[in-house]
Amino acid sequence: MSHLDEGQLHALLDGELDETEVAAAxxxxxACAECRRELxxxxxxxxxxxxLIEAVDLPTATRxxxxxxxxxxxxxxxxxxxxxxSLVFAVGLGWMARADQFRSADTGSLAGKDAATTSVTGGPDxxxxxxxxxLEQNERSLPPPAPSLADDATEPRKRSARQEAAGAAPVxxxxxxPTVVGELAQQDKPAPAQDALRALTNPATxxxxxxxxxxxxxxxxxxxxxxxxxxxxxxxxxFADAAAPASAAVPAPRESLLGRTNAFAAAPAGPAAxxxxxxxxxxxxxxxxxxxxxxxxxxxxxxxxxIRVQVAPGRMVPGADPGLEIVRVVYNDPxxxxxxxxxxxxxxxxxxAEVHGQRATTLLxxxxxxxxxxxxxxxxxxxxxxxxxxxLTGFLPADSLRALARRVQ
Amino acid sequence: MAPSPIEELFAQYHESLLRMLYxxxxxxxxxxxxxxxxFTRALTAPPDNPRPWLFAVALNLVRDDGRRAVRQGRxxxxxKAESPDRAPAPDDELDRNEKSARVQKALSELRxxxxxxxxxxxxxxxxxxxxxxxxxxxxxxGTTIARxxxxxxxxxRAEEKDEHVAS
Numbered sequence: 001m002s003h004l005d006e007g008q009l010h011a012l013l014d015g016e017l018d019e020t021e022v023a024a025a026x027x028x029x030x031a032c033a034e035c036r037r038e039l040x041x042x043x044x045x046x047x048x049x050x051x052l053i054e055a056v057d058l059p060t061a062t063r064x065x066x067x068x069x070x071x072x073x074x075x076x077x078x079x080x081x082x083x084x085x086s087l088v089f090a091v092g093l094g095w096m097a098r099a100d101q102f103r104s105a106d107t108g109s110l111a112g113k114d115a116a117t118t119s120v121t122g123g124p125d126x127x128x129x130x131x132x133x134x135l136e137q138n139e140r141s142l143p144p145p146a147p148s149l150a151d152d153a154t155e156p157r158k159r160s161a162r163q164e165a166a167g168a169a170p171v172x173x174x175x176x177x178p179t180v181v182g183e184l185a186q187q188d189k190p191a192p193a194q195d196a197l198r199a200l201t202n203p204a205t206x207x208x209x210x211x212x213x214x215x216x217x218x219x220x221x222x223x224x225x226x227x228x229x230x231x232x233x234x235x236x237x238x239f240a241d242a243a244a245p246a247s248a249a250v251p252a253p254r255e256s257l258l259g260r261t262n263a264f265a266a267a268p269a270g271p272a273a274x275x276x277x278x279x280x281x282x283x284x285x286x287x288x289x290x291x292x293x294x295x296x297x298x299x300x301x302x303x304x305x306x307i308r309v310q311v312a313p314g315r316m317v318p319g320a321d322p323g324l325e326i327v328r329v330v331y332n333d334p335x336x337x338x339x340x341x342x343x344x345x346x347x348x349x350x351x352x353a354e355v356h357g358q359r360a361t362t363l364l365x366x367x368x369x370x371x372x373x374x375x376x377x378x379x380x381x382x383x384x385x386x387x388x389x390x391x392l393t394g395f396l397p398a399d400s401l402r403a404l405a406r407r408v409q
Numbered sequence: 410m411a412p413s414p415i416e417e418l419f420a421q422y423h424e425s426l427l428r429m430l431y432x433x434x435x436x437x438x439x440x441x442x443x444x445x446x447x448f449t450r451a452l453t454a455p456p457d458n459p460r461p462w463l464f465a466v467a468l469n470l471v472r473d474d475g476r477r478a479v480r481q482g483r484x485x486x487x488x489k490a491e492s493p494d495r496a497p498a499p500d501d502e503l504d505r506n507e508k509s510a511r512v513q514k515a516l517s518e519l520r521x522x523x524x525x526x527x528x529x530x531x532x533x534x535x536x537x538x539x540x541x542x543x544x545x546x547x548x549x550x551g552t553t554i555a556r557x558x559x560x561x562x563x564x565x566r567a568e569e570k571d572e573h574v575a576s
Contacts (some may be wrong), residue, residue: 005552006551006552006559007528007549007550007551007552007553007554007555008551010551010552010554010555010558011536011550011551011557014535014536014551014554016535016550016551035416041497042489042558044561045555045558045559046558048558048561048562048565049527049557049558050531052512052515052562053432053512053516053527053528053531053559053561054433054531054566055505055508055509055512056435056509056512056516057428057509058427058428058431059431087460092566138575217502263462392468
């Protein structure tokens, strides 16, 4: 095979080559040092360009928020009056329920504690669906949201635009509030209409994909080639990622070079994948509990909505500090596959605690490590300047994981 | 009450379209005007394949608007600073604004097609969608993206170098 040109290398990095082309390219790369150098350079340019473009974000609006153009001039319509009355009634009901809740519990965080108890007793054999329902129930049981740890400067603007677009009254934004979970309940909830439109524009798409928001449409996402059975096996083995090079976990030569660009296109996460949350030793926990474990703050992927939060002893995850609990925030990517954001607070002074002979991998702030994850997934690990250990695992090419990692805040 | 199709389109694509337009023009007001025009057109002629359609119309409007501006002898302010001089910004905000301005300048040095392909990719378009939006052959997208990424990074580095020399 002749040398790979620049376009092929970038298409490979972007996950745009088909399986045959990937195999041919990787076979060539295995034997050609020059092309490997070119590939490293292409990767550098791709990451550099992504970084630069991300640096240009919309400034604060300088005038009234734009509204969707209306199909017709507004007319007086009894249906609208009924709709408005329903809304007022719903808000009133919510307000009364909230007042009632404050009477029955001293603080909003107490409600969170109740929720925590409920969800943890759901136990390791709870299905992912049940866990998700419980998480949603917990969210509903808490007071309305307020600016929180999870908030960022751009989020209110995004929410406001969405609410404007949907023509909905920003009811939640008016209420004061105390919890992180409540905030998350409001973040980037995909409107049913968005799902409908996505299905309309791409009939092959899985239903009920969550929107990822800004640049969500993570590059390189394609349809899955990994079977449910494979995922189930991997899930049963627990979180089988390793600090060892990808080649150690997945011996195929092309994976050792780049990762199976097209094989990241995995099946939508089904029950097997969800089972991992419990089978791997992870327990669903309310966001408040996770924040407490992490010492008062939690890292989230900007623009994505967590589907649940789990916690496990650090020893359950190779490479993590075995002496500290590890928190996993679980998301769905657009094709419905799970994406995990693992995090641990900084190790105690004198760190690198050893438990049962297991020792945390030594990473320094700024270091990143790419390793193979379960079922052909890939894991990016890094240490934040604050000392937090972070890991992002998903069925995505390394570059997409890096792009997502830049959105972790 | 179910939202109308145009409201669905707006909810799903407006933010992404506006961001792309801002990156393309460097002017939020202009980006908002063009986005509004795009959705108005979508209202009169609902597209079958909305995302490429919306972005293609938006990019055509940017080009048309640019040509008209040149005819009128009005210089396009591609690097319009949005906020630094309106209120004192914290240091990190100032750094972000400076970086953003440098990137805008580097972007403005690219060929139209290179810039557009990069901006579409940044909004999560795959090569098929980029081809559908720009009219390029799918087989040419990889090469175009490769060239655009390299040129953007090099132009930005040159900007940084020039500023260091000047300061």
